[in-house]
Amino acid sequence: MALKAMKEKQKKAPATRRLLLAVWLTGFLFSSPASAAPDIEELSFLSFGTLAVPDNSSVSTYTFSRSGRPTIEGSVIVISPGSTGRLRLTGFPQNVGIEIDADLAALTAGGTGVPEPLMVISYDFGEVRSNAEGSVDVVFGGTWETSGNGGTYEDALYLDTAQFRFTFWNPDINDFAVVSKIVNLETTLSTGLNIEDVQSLHFGTLFARTTADDQASLTLSPQGEIALNNPGEARLASLSQPEPGIVMITGAAANRELSVVPQSGDVLLENAAEPSAPHFILSALVTALSNGGRTDDDGNLEIRIGGTLTTEETGATTVYSAGRYEGTYTVEISY
Amino acid sequence: MNKNMKNFSKMGGLGLAGVLAFGASSAMAEDFTASADVQSTLTITIVNDLNFGTLFAATASSGEVDSLTLAPAGTFTTGPETSTVVNLLSLGGAVQPAQGSVATSNVFTLDLPDDITSTTAGSINNDAGVTEMTIDGGDPDVAKFLVGNFTVGELVGGSDTGAGVAPDVEIDPDFGATEVSFNIGADVFTDDGAGDGGIREAYEDGTYSGTFTVTASF
Numbered sequence: 092m093a094l095k096a097m098k099e100k101q102k103k104a105p106a107t108r109r110l111l112l113a114v115w116l117t118g119f120l121f122s123s124p125a126s127a128a129p130d131i132e133e134l135s136f137l138s139f140g141t142l143a144v145p146d147n148s149s150v151s152t153y154t155f156s157r158s159g160r161p162t163i164e165g166s167v168i169v170i171s172p173g174s175t176g177r178l179r180l181t182g183f184p185q186n187v188g189i190e191i192d193a194d195l196a197a198l199t200a201g202g203t204g205v206p207e208p209l210m211v212i213s214y215d216f217g218e219v220r221s222n223a224e225g226s227v228d229v230v231f232g233g234t235w236e237t238s239g240n241g242g243t244y245e246d247a248l249y250l251d252t253a254q255f256r257f258t259f260w261n262p263d264i265n266d267f268a269v270v271s272k273i274v275n276l277e278t279t280l281s282t283g284l285n286i287e288d289v290q291s292l293h294f295g296t297l298f299a300r301t302t303a304d305d306q307a308s309l310t311l312s313p314q315g316e317i318a319l320n321n322p323g324e325a326r327l328a329s330l331s332q333p334e335p336g337i338v339m340i341t342g343a344a345a346n347r348e349l350s351v352v353p354q355s356g357d358v359l360l361e362n363a364a365e366p367s368a369p370h371f372i373l374s375a376l377v378t379a380l381s382n383g384g385r386t387d388d389d390g391n392l393e394i395r396i397g398g399t400l401t402t403e404e405t406g407a408t409t410v411y412s413a414g415r416y417e418g419t420y421t422v423e424i425s426y
Numbered sequence: 427m428n429k430n431m432k433n434f435s436k437m438g439g440l441g442l443a444g445v446l447a448f449g450a451s452s453a454m455a456e457d458f459t460a461s462a463d464v465q466s467t468l469t470i471t472i473v474n475d476l477n478f479g480t481l482f483a484a485t486a487s488s489g490e491v492d493s494l495t496l497a498p499a500g501t502f503t504t505g506p507e508t509s510t511v512v513n514l515l516s517l518g519g520a521v522q523p524a525q526g527s528v529a530t531s532n533v534f535t536l537d538l539p540d541d542i543t544s545t546t547a548g549s550i551n552n553d554a555g556v557t558e559m560t561i562d563g564g565d566p567d568v569a570k571f572l573v574g575n576f577t578v579g580e581l582v583g584g585s586d587t588g589a590g591v592a593p594d595v596e597i598d599p600d601f602g603a604t605e606v607s608f609n610i611g612a613d614v615f616t617d618d619g620a621g622d623g624g625i626r627e628a629y630e631d632g633t634y635s636g637t638f639t640v641t642a643s644f
Contacts, residue, residue: 286456294462298532298644319532326644328532330465332604336458350453360462373460400462413466420460425453 127182127225131257131272137233139278140173143344145426147207150239157215157232165237168426170281170344170390176233176274178255180219181226184262189219191229193255196276198235202250207242209235209249211276221259235278246283251276284349284424285342292336292420294371294400298328299411301369307402311335313379313395325402336396340424343390351378351394352423360400360418368412375399376420396422468534468642473525473607476638478571478614480519483629486569486617487512491547493616498523498579498609505613506545506575512616523580527607528642531599536608537641538593542574547618559614559636561629569617569626571634580609610640 139155144167151165155173163169183189197208215232237244252273261268294309305323311333312318319327340349353376360371381393398420402411478496492514493505500523502516528534542555550556550572559571578586578595584606590596599606620627 284454286454288458292458292460294460296463296465298465298468298530300644317531321532326532328468328530328534328644329604330468330530331463336460338456338458358460360460362464371462396458398460410466411464413464415461415463417459417461419457421455421457423453423455 129180129182129257129259129268129270131255131270132179132181133272133274134177134179134228135174136275136277137176137231138173139233139235139276141170141279141281143168143170143282143426144237144244144280145282147237147239147244148241150236152212152234152236154215154234155232157217157230159232167237168344168347170342173278176231176276178229178231178272178274179226180221180229180257181224183221183225183227183259185221185223185225187221187225187259187261189221189227189229190258191216191219191231191255192258193274194253196251196253198249198251198276198278200245200247200249200280207238207240207244209237209244209278209280211235211251211253233276244280244282246281247279249278249280281342282426284340286424287339287341288336289339290334290337292396292398293334295329295333296331297400297411298326298330299369299371299402300324300326301402301405301409301411303404303406303408306404308399309333309401310375310399311397313377313397315397324408327400327402336394338394338396338422340386340392340394341390343386343392344426345388345390346385347390347426348383348385349380349392350423350425351380351384353378353396353398354421358418358420360416362412362414362416364414365412369403369405369409371411371416371418372401372403373398373418373420374401376422378422394422394424468528468530468644470640470642471527471529473527474522476524476610476612477520477522478516479521480517481571481614482515482517483513483569483571483616485512486620486627486629487547488618488620489547491545491550491572491616491618493545493613495575495613496521496523496611498577498611500609500611505615507547507550507615509616514614514616524610524640525607526610526640527605528597529605530644531602531604532644533587533596533598534606535590535643536578536595536597537643538576538578538595538610539574539638539640541576541593542613545575545613545615550615551617551619556615557636557638559634561632561634563632565630567625569620569629571636572615572617573612573636573638574615575613576638576640577611578608579611582607584608612638 146166153167154162196211305325307325307327310318358373376398379395490509490511492509493507555574583603584599587596
């Protein structure tokens with residue numbers, strides 16, 4: 092409207108005044124680069140980083156400030172830091188304050204909009220003012236929060252876009268002007284842990300004999316030491332060096348204590364070729380964790396697993412048949 | 427009780443003898459496999475066969491026998507029977523006791539052939555504890571050597587508990603040991619099965635061999 096009024100006034104002005112105004116406008120145009128059309132370039136989008144959300148039973152909040160400092164409320168773990176968003180504003184009036192407001196966003200796995208979303212509830216822009224050239228770089232952060240409804244967040248890249256509106260005083264039109272820009276937002280959730288079975292728990296080669304009354308046992312420590320107990324005529328003879336189980340956790344948050352809980356119940360090791368033959372009983376699974384149970388600087392943790400293998404009691408003394416005896420045990424690993 | 431038997435060969439000879447080998451909570455429950463391999467028998471690894479080296483024995487007699495004892499350490503001494511009629515001498519050569527090993531860290535027993543009940547002439551030939559060494563080719567007219575009274579010694583990686591019923595030996599592996607090696611020696615006697623017509627009265631140059639069985643069990 093201001094620009095239209097200016098044009099009407101210009102039509103009514105005497106020729107000399109029109110000439111002077113033309114000269115003034117020309118001079119203005121040549122002396123102020125702010126008359127160029129404002130432009131916004133997204134130098135880098137806001138990445139909140141790679142995070143884990145171990146528990147969504149209540150709302151958790153993660154803030155990544157424009158200075159790059161993370162603040163966590165609730166169950167969020169930083170696995171690797173993100174990077175602030177960066178916008179380059181050019182063609183704005185000189186030395187003008189720019190107010191930014193932005194739409195909220197819902198980051199979803201793959202940007203598909205499928206729950207559970209991470210709701211971007213605020214942004215951190217700080218004060219923005221153009222320089223003598225009419226430009227300024229805007230660095231910003233943001234805050235998202237989880238749904239807190241107990242739903243599970245899949246491990247994925249979470250994406251969305253948001254419209255940012257930049258409001259500033261434009262002396263050319265003697266009014267406030269607004270320009271907008273769609274910006275990209277993302278975060279990666281990696282709550283799951285990379286688990287690699289480096290070495291299976293193997294009790295080596297054994298000679299074993301059951302009896303009706305006694306049970307022989309072999310205890311293998313996580314460090315690989317063995318202890319045998321052969322009461323009565325029950326026998327467990329170790330014919331080759333047993334190996335403890337070794338599991339590597341990788342890609343976890345650095346310097347973070349993990350919870351590692353082996354199965355507490357018995358596991359039967361059976362000979363698939365002879366299902367009715369005597370079996371072994373694996374119990375008292377025990378773990379030894381590297382670095383006191385904390386991941387190292389690279390987010391790695393080694394878990395060594397031992398346990399006690401016991402012969403069963405049978406009605407008659409029986410020598411275990413040759414062959415491989417196998418069973419499956421569970422280890423629960425979490426932040 | 428399951429056992430695994432190993433046959434050791436024994437050799438002797440006249441003149442030059444040969445040598446006998448991972449809801450709301452992020453807990454990941456991951457499954458892992460645990461296993462064990464069962465070997466229902468114990469394996470004896472033969473390191474060396476028993477070799478009496480080169481022996482001198484010209485004749486055999488139904489009335490007298492001569493003998494030598496090869497200790498597990500590999501040294502000869504005079505055997506339980508001596509004779510001035512027949513002579514059995516060691517001429518050296520590749521003398522070595524039988525050597526074997528068992529891979530285990532548990533107490534086990536080595537079962538050896540029963541000892542010879544009677545070593546005297548006239549009975550030793552038919553004794554259940556005797557193992558015969560015959561000349562290559564098995565000529566029945568050539569005198570044999572009679573071997574028995576096997577003994578275990580020179581244990582490495584374990585010790586004799588003394589609980590074995592002789593000649594069997596119970597061996598307790600040393601703490602941390604996963605294998606025990608041992609030597610076996612024996613007595614060797616001349617033949618007392620000489621008969622009319624020069625049968626089995628004389629020895630011939632050649633390689634004499636036979637087989638004896640040792641069993642390892644838990």
